[in-house]
Amino acid sequence: MKRSEMKSDLRQLLSVSFGGGTNSTAMLIGLWERGIRPDFITFADTGGEKPHTYKHIEDMQKWLKKVSFPEIVIVKKVDKNGHVYTLEQDCMDHNKLPSLAYGFKQCSQKYKGQPQDKFFNNNDLCKAHWKSGGKITKMIGYDTGESHRIKDYNCNKYNVVYPMVEWGWSREDCIEAIDRAGLPQPSKSSCFFCPANKIAEIKEMNALYPELIERATAMERNAQLTQVKGLGRNFAWESVIATDDMFTDSYIQLACGCYDG
Numbered sequence: 001m002k003r004s005e006m007k008s009d010l011r012q013l014l015s016v017s018f019g020g021g022t023n024s025t026a027m028l029i030g031l032w033e034r035g036i037r038p039d040f041i042t043f044a045d046t047g048g049e050k051p052h053t054y055k056h057i058e059d060m061q062k063w064l065k066k067v068s069f070p071e072i073v074i075v076k077k078v079d080k081n082g083h084v085y086t087l088e089q090d091c092m093d094h095n096k097l098p099s100l101a102y103g104f105k106q107c108s109q110k111y112k113g114q115p116q117d118k119f120f121n122n123n124d125l126c127k128a129h130w131k132s133g134g135k136i137t138k139m140i141g142y143d144t145g146e147s148h149r150i151k152d153y154n155c156n157k158y159n160v161v162y163p164m165v166e167w168g169w170s171r172e173d174c175i176e177a178i179d180r181a182g183l184p185q186p187s188k189s190s191c192f193f194c195p196a197n198k199i200a201e202i203k204e205m206n207a208l209y210p211e212l213i214e215r216a217t218a219m220e221r222n223a224q225l226t227q228v229k230g231l232g233r234n235f236a237w238e239s240v241i242a243t244d245d246m247f248t249d250s251y252i253q254l255a256c257g258c259y260d261g
């Protein structure tokens, strides 16, 4: 995809869904290298991102300013009174785990997708654009190894495109692009309590951020569980932390829909 191709259609606004990880970071760099400036960059914060992701967003804001790109707009779910309502609080209030633990992806839709849609729906530029018959082009940072995740999400408001697949960028190309831009390589982004976390990641988190593991296991203890044993679905994270027993990740079949590794 070339700038001329993307901007020749004046009935488009360009938006990047920034996930806080390697791929969407690389996509921003690739766009900059091609002279394609997005109109919006959004990051949906569930309230449960890991500290390294919040730090990476700060680093990216500085880089975006340097290259004259728009800053990342951080969007969050709010309740009917306009107060931020986190996924963690939702789980605690309703004695449950994130829906991924039960095999569903509503947590991603509710805490990632909906706040971003709401931002665009309330944005005057977007409203005027839609009114004049235009569409917003959402750019998603999948690499060539993730083409199985590509779906046709086009509708009367949005075109959804996958620039890095068009560029032929693999995971390695993404890492190289980040090095080229002189940015730190981001660690994987996801909620600290995401049921898709692997055993090694849970153990690493326990070493790095024990207070977050305490909050995740408090969520497990608070949940009324019948279908699953805990955040690991067939096991509780508390068991993983408490013992050196062998657990395997084979129980965790569902990938996190928010993955931006």
Ligand code: SF4
Pocket (backbone or CB within 6 Å): 046, 087, 098, 099, 100, 107, 108, 111, 112, 190, 191, 193, 194, 195, 196, 256, 257, 258
């Ligand atoms: S990172 Fe995991 S827990 Fe958080 S919203 Fe996405 S799927 Fe749900």
